[in-house]
Amino acid sequence: MHKTIIISLLSALFLQIPDAGAQSKKDRFLISMYGPPAAKYLNEEQFKVIKDGNIDIIINVGPGVEQDKAGNTKTLDMAQKFGLKVYIYDARVNQSDDQIKAMVNDFKSHPALAGYYVLDEPDTAKLASAIEMQKKVKALDPAKDAYINHLPDWAIDPKENYEHSFLPRYIEGVGKDKLNYLAYDNYPYKRGHRLEKTYFNNLEIIRRVGLKYNVKTSSCLQSFGMGFKGVVELRRPNADEMRMNVYSNLAYGVKNPVWYTYYTQDNLTPNFTMYKCVIDSAGVKTDMYEPFKKLNGEMKQLGKTLINLDAVEVYHTGDSLWLGTTRPPDQFMAKVSDPKAQTILSRFKDKSSGKQYLMVVNRNFNRSQPLTIRLDSSVKKVKEVSKQTGKTVKAPYDAKANTISQTFMPGEGKLFVIN
Template sequence: MRFFRSIHCLIVVLTLLTSLQVSAQKKKEEFLISIYSPPPAKFLNDKQYQVLKDAYVDILLNIGPGVKSDKEGNLQTLDLARKYGFKVYVFDGRLSLGDDKIREMVSDYKAHPALGGYYITDEPDSARLKSAVDLMNKVKKLDPEKDAYINHLPDWAVNNYEHGFLERYIKLAGKENINYLAYDNYPYKRKQKLEKTYFNNLDIIRRVGLKYNIKTSSCLQSFGMYVSGVEELRRPKADEIRMNVYSNLAYGIKNPVWYPYWTQDNMSSITMSLCVIDSAGVKTDMYEPFRQMNGEMKRLGKTLINLDAQEVYHTGDSLWLGTVRPPADFILKIQDEKADFILSRLVAKSSGEEYVMVVNRSFKQSRKMTFQVKDSVKKMKEISKINGKPVKSSFRAETHQITESFLPGEGKLFQIN
């Protein structure tokens, strides 16, 4: 009997350890990359999903022209996504048909292993915010382990954005129910202009995310758009895509969301440029920069997912709305103060270890730049974009300087010791 009791105790202990291990794995944070407008229903096949897999995508927001958003369409997408290791945020019209239909909807998808969450709504204004959160919370009560996703308007579209809108949203929803504080604000306007609130919006999202300890999410621009024949947003080039990516990372974004992946045709008064994939399922010239940037984000993301962007500064002749120059005692002092750079101090949540990200804010020209490093810094290692590990940088301890070359829009992440 004593022998059997010992065996029983051992089984209990092993079961408990396994349970704790599974729990720890579930809680492990990941840097995830999402897309709007995945392949539509008639292109729901292995070929297109392999193209997505090759580009390091993690999450499919299952909404867009040609995407089947009923039960059958969502389940077909979930099944194929499971095969390729993707998660899907389902979009289902039953969400707006009352409590019974919501319960039915959640029941249909809840157990599927490829389910990442539920797409609730896009860009609710102040008047719609409470009703959007009510739907979100109904879904979360039925499936608390999954995300219930709301994407928000940018700062220029809502009055009192930071305190009267975003903080109201968090208080209504409960911060424990929000996986990502998500929004969109596309930087590349017509006539080579940059959206003037672009950096201000990133900083607001950064501040609110830090205040409430919520991961942040932002849309990346992968389209140009004409409205009634007039260009409103320009199609970004590879260098512009790079700046869009690295400026988001410098501000602590943990879930970049490309909008859109698939080119949308037949949109009445709106004409969209070619996106990552054209409407016939063929890669465009945007695919390779998309794939390359995703690969770099995934590798740097192994470190970035555990870092908070505590301070973000800008250099250059003219500062944008919401940006400030670095203080005299900042970790790095730029040699040419007229050069356009973003300097971000990031701190590891658990260890307090410091990092700095340096971004060439210019998406038009490459730069080679020297920075004077604070005397207290003894070592600087770069986080490799090839394998995500710390590697030797150009830091010289005897002069306390670091000199690096940057492509247009490129960022580099350094570990500080």
């Protein structure tokens, strides 16, 4: 079955479950997740597990989640105890102006409120109404986020150009100053060992549009798999695949990664199967939890720097390139010694100081790669941003040869300060 149909089925089953978005009063790098534990597991033990997993924001949408006033309030209260924030979802957001106002008034003063989940994946026909809905919610509570998550380019009516019409129509319609994030989803890991062919192309489009409008970007990370009638449509990612998903998003400048989904719902329909996610349907950690926790911890540390950087150039190397990717030009600041090595090279620039950064990602999610990166002769000093502390530390840099040499785990990325 075509992926569009599968995702549509999933969205319908989850009351239009999406994949992204979050906000804080400060401009911070925040990590979100969809699908908190079902109502019967809404307790302190489970919320401690969420907090320990280095999550900042819960999007209160998912199977078994109570989404009325009482259910959202209970989630907000529990989140407050653990220093977490919540995007609430309340069906009144789709109703009359009076109902929308009542919804906002019920939640706007809660200290754990990050924002309101408005809509998931509006298509071309629904975009205008989605914009109006988002504007109404934002006008009632300007301090909080009103969140819409978008489809990838392949799911939009081909008569409307995704980059030059659909996304600009959305950003200009809402107003870029009223948007916390430009959010979208495009899950990379399909059946077998396949990678979604539009994965990097969509990251590149979102990067360019975000830079054009000066809007932070948000993207979903895949922490689920699903099948239909016994056929795997999206495979359940392993730790290495999760790592590549994380670092490729960071390399394209994403400022709000959003895991979809956290909690598992068994037997959604007789024909539809969701494979175990980060937490299984009994509230127990799966083998995904430890890499989920570790990767989130790394993102939080790197995010202290990344939140202030723009990904101004992104290139790929290797024998063959993916849709939407290009090789680095001759004058680029970094060259990979092995032309067959599968890498992503991103040049970042600090918005305030103009300082230059380089992120190197092992695009191969099946094996480690020893990489030697030759830098421009003008480079005098290189430091690495630590994934453990967020501080700069000594880098494996040979100043005489102008090279960085390190082994990268499958899918791993590293961020370097270039002086």
